[in-house]
Amino acid sequence: TRDDVPPVEVESVSVAFGAIKALNDVSFTVAPGSIHAVIGPNGAGKSTLFNVLSGVYRATEGEVRFGDAVLSAMRPFQIAGVGVARAFQNIALSGAQTVAENLMLGRHHLTKAGFLSSGLRLPRATREGKVHGERIREIAEFLDLGDKLHTPVGVLSYGDQKRVEVARALCIEPRLLLLDEPVAGMNAQETARMADAIREIRSALGITVVLVEHDMGMVMSLADRVTVLDFGRRIADGTPAQVQSDPEVIRAYLGS
Ligand code: ADP
Numbered sequence: 001t002r003d004d005v006p007p008v009e010v011e012s013v014s015v016a017f018g019a020i021k022a023l024n025d026v027s028f029t030v031a032p033g034s035i036h037a038v039i040g041p042n043g044a045g046k047s048t049l050f051n052v053l054s055g056v057y058r059a060t061e062g063e064v065r066f067g068d069a070v071l072s073a074m075r076p077f078q079i080a081g082v083g084v085a086r087a088f089q090n091i092a093l094s095g096a097q098t099v100a101e102n103l104m105l106g107r108h109h110l111t112k113a114g115f116l117s118s119g120l121r122l123p124r125a126t127r128e129g130k131v132h133g134e135r136i137r138e139i140a141e142f143l144d145l146g147d148k149l150h151t152p153v154g155v156l157s158y159g160d161q162k163r164v165e166v167a168r169a170l171c172i173e174p175r176l177l178l179l180d181e182p183v184a185g186m187n188a189q190e191t192a193r194m195a196d197a198i199r200e201i202r203s204a205l206g207i208t209v210v211l212v213e214h215d216m217g218m219v220m221s222l223a224d225r226v227t228v229l230d231f232g233r234r235i236a237d238g239t240p241a242q243v244q245s246d247p248e249v250i251r252a253y254l255g256s
């Protein structure tokens with residue numbers, strides 16, 4: 001594990017869209033180096049929570065902290081600057097460009113002076129002056145994409161494209177990785193491969209992973225801890241076994 005990864009503290013966060021409370025007084029803590037899943041039926045507030053964590057939405061009330069950084073008061077580029085990366089639910093890659101080119105784009109702001117002065121502790125590889133191309137190859141190999149570096153993203157299988165999206169997020173050398181429905185639309189084999197990659201990101205790189213997922217089954221073998229949302233409220237928080245047997249969770253899922 002790494003000593004530079006603080007916990008994520010979500011404290012009494014509410015988000016209102018007019019009369020709708022998409023999040024209502026939600027609190028939970030993500031332990032450093034853990035895989036933490038946020039699950040819930042459609043409309044529970046999962047994507048809204050992700051948008052708060054990544055600076056896309058402002059919390060109406062409450063606060064999100066990552067060590068000294070108050071994420072809920074920061075803009076998206078500042079959040080990236082403290083080492084928080086997000087992979088999107090809907091693939092946001094440039095299909096005509098190769099895997100390597102897409103990863104180079106993800107790497108781009110590591111070279112910007114503003115980003116370097118933002119307080120992020122760069123990983124040893126970068127401090128030692130390892131060239132970006134070399135690091136991109138390592139990240140691609142890590143996600144089983146080493147032989148596809150020069151393939152246009154648009155011709156890859158869906159599962160490969162989703163792993164390129166994760167690889168691109170890793171290119172900012174994050175301490176915290178946010179994954180919005182990483183296995184949505186995947187077949188069983190692609191899902192297993194993504195789950196393996198997520199375990200490796202945590203164990204080999206020491207990165208904290210927060211993932212949002214609709215399907216309860218997928219997170220049960222993967223997550224250390226699970227927070228369950230329903231209609232914007234936190235209805236359960238615990239180990240997979242604990243939340244799986246929680247009557248309120250069962251009720252929320254049966255009703256959806
Ligand atoms: P989930 O990702 O769990 O399916 P969302 O966070 O997308 O849930 O949505 C939670 C609630 O907030 C829903 O009722 C949704 O309609 C509402 N909502 C989400 N985003 C907006 C928005 N930008 N404007 C208005 N309502 C929104």
Ligand code: MG
Nearest residue numbers: 043046047048
């Ligand atoms: Mg959603």
